[in-house]
Amino acid sequence: MIKNRIIYNSFSDYQFKLTKAQESFIWDNGGNKLIDFTSGWNVTNLGWNNPEIAEAINIQAKKNVYAPMWTADPIQEEYAKQLTQSLPKALNAVGRATGGTEANEEAIKTVRAYTGRKKILGFKDTYHGQSFSTLAIGYSPDYAVSKAVGPFVPGFIQMNFPRILFNDKNELLVLKKFSEELEKNLSKKNVAAIICEAGIITGWGSTFVAPKGFLKEVRKLTKKYGTLLILDEVGTGFSRCGKLFGMELEGITPDIVTFAKGMVNGAVAIGVMITTNQIAQATLAKSNLTSTFGWTPVACAAALKTLEIHKRDNVWEKSKKDGEYLLKTLQLELKNNPLIEDINGIGMEIGVHLRKNEKSKMREMIEKAGRLGLHLAYADDYNFQIMPPLTIERDVLNKGIEIFIKMIKFFS
């Protein structure tokens, strides 16, 4: 659809004009105030139009808005320091980028340059960006998009994501089978890196969750076979999954981590690839990390303030508590509903999976929720990906849950 000269695809299909947004609410052009259960897809984690971040941007905009690639504004260096000091010690060299796709591109270039290997292993039906290499990570060659715009960059191998259901009795078995398959793929010692999220798929509507121990197993086997680990934290980062960063869920340190989205709460474009000094030193002359608009001083001011708020307010603790409450409440109310296959998630990233035995009514369901006062994203035909702002107040969260349940019951 082209609406008012803007191109929308079927996934991002136009819903309404967003006329105002504040905290956990957005307003449409009919003047309706909607509770937001999307955070713009894991972006506005600290609430829409956070005033502290707006203030930080204003201050920086009056000082300096740009520093070219061969220089650094002091605020860029300060942000690099603060961000890396919030991560495991080894991750201390940053590649500046404008978003998640670019950060992952930098990561892919870096691992190929470092290892001399070309193969990259990822998981089917995952999203890591819109470039030709990041699409190659998770898009099946059978997809209409792949056929229409391919070929993608060669050298990518896809594994099935080891999904478990809520309270899955087979969790250990799923992990064991996954581990065996992964070892088979890595044992030839020709895979440069694995790229994955922190045990949950956030970049794709499935919101599938992996067994506990997934990250540890990936880390153990990548080390064993000289493969690097790229952790894409574009969705899981910045308190979304009940920890400041998803890697903390299992206490692992990847060789590379990428962030974007929640980094600045939606105020400006920014992304980052962070790796070790050793890997950065060995690759910087070969990997050509250049980004004209990566880390503008204004973006860094917003990012610095965003990080400060997360750490000052321990936002991840509220995210963990609210996420457990949200999951428990949805389980209690909807577990036996005939439409529901499974409800699972980590922190404030919850997937409500519908049975696939009837034609998808996803668009009607989203519209109905909207009429009742709840904004939902179209994640895929059979899954709701629920990701409210992490600052949401309990009574607003309750009202949103109530509307969601009412909407599901209407269709069942």
Ligand SMILES: Cc1ncc(COP(=O)(O)O)c(C=O)c1O
């Ligand atoms: C997990 C994940 N990685 C990467 C990306 C790409 O980020 P961007 O849209 O900033 O390029 C996304 C975006 O949805 C994502 O969810």
